[in-house]
Amino acid sequence: MDRRLTPTTDRVALESLCGVIERPAYTPGHPARLTVPLADLTATPDGRRDRQVNFGADVTVIETRGAWCFVQAALDGYCGWLPAAALGHDLLPVTYRVTAPATHVYPAPDMKQREAASLSLGARLSVAGIEGRFARLATGGFVPVQHVGDGPASDPVPVAESLSGTPYLWGGNSRWGIDCSGLVQAALTACDISCPGDSDLQRDAFPAVDDIRRGDLLFWPGHVAMAMSPDRMIHATAWTMSVIAEPIPEARARIEADGTAFLGIRRPPLAQAAALA
Incomplete structure (x- = not known):
């Protein structure tokens, strides 16, 4: 097992x-x-x-x-x-999630206050009410309403693009640092598409296809990227130690130059609804 x-x-x-x-x-x-x-x-x-x-x-x-x-x-x-x-262990109903790449939690509904914490894309929130331009958290603190949402995104590609420039971090799952499978999981999860955490598990989770479409996943041993179009992809790569977008032919040539085999294309469902809470 x-x-x-x-x-x-x-x-x-x-x-x-x-x-x-x-x-x-x-x-x-x-x-x-x-x-x-x-x-x-x-x-x-x-x-x-x-x-x-x-x-x-x-x-x-x-x-x-x-x-x-x-x-x-x-x-x-x-x-x-x-x-x-x-x-x-106080499991209040989750009603919103962070939809921005990152946001701050303030002690009062005032952006000039010193922030109490910072949250990353996908953080799950119990919002007790809206006060002006802030969502009041039942757990304490206030988050800008511009940075939260109560429904899924419709397209994982813009979600992945929002994390462009994020530093590469092995095993990372946040704006402060993310790896290739973490980026894919964050983008798909934002659309309520169930997605495993590691690239080998992601490859096993979705059906293989022959053509590349927007939102498809491209796999190499230990690496995954998301197609933005048939000829462009976005990924978190140790090559630049960051999240970047680049042409697929150029990326494949570089990755496969040392004999690394391309493992194919997998297609996640783009309308797999899941309960937010």
Whole structure:
């Protein structure tokens, strides 16, 4: 079983795995939500980052070990460790999400106030009301209404383009740093299209096609890009250590110059509705 998607530690597994994986204990798990702007999801407690989770992300806690919790993310089923201090258990209804590349949370509905926190694209929000040009969060603070929305985007390409120039970060999932699969997941998730977290999982998730259309995914070993058109793509690349757009023929020639094989084209559904909350 793929450890990234298997909700078990060496000691505790979700009850759904009883009879499938032998563990000393099984649990139904309990729900929690990320209450900090961004947190690394690590392979071991305080270990290497696999991915990141953004503010408001829902998880199922499977085991707590000291200051760390082993969780499974509701967004994509990814499993790993998060700091226990980053999780809360007051699961208010999620009504909005951040639609801008990034935004600030202010202590009052006043842009001249010193910001209390910064949130990235896709952060999930419980909005208690609108006060002028600010959304008041039930968890405290105010976010500019221009930066939030209560429905999905219609096209993942502009979402990906909004993150142009974002620094490349292995395992990153935010405006502060993102990798190739994180960019694809952020763009598709904004459109309510379910998408795994890593490029190999993304390749397995969508059907293969022969022609390139806007929104298609292009794959190489360990790398994925999104087509903006039949001849142009956007991706987070270690070549420039940033998110860039470039012609597909030029990118393919550079990537494949050392013998790296092109793995083909996959097509996500562009109208796969999912519940926001």
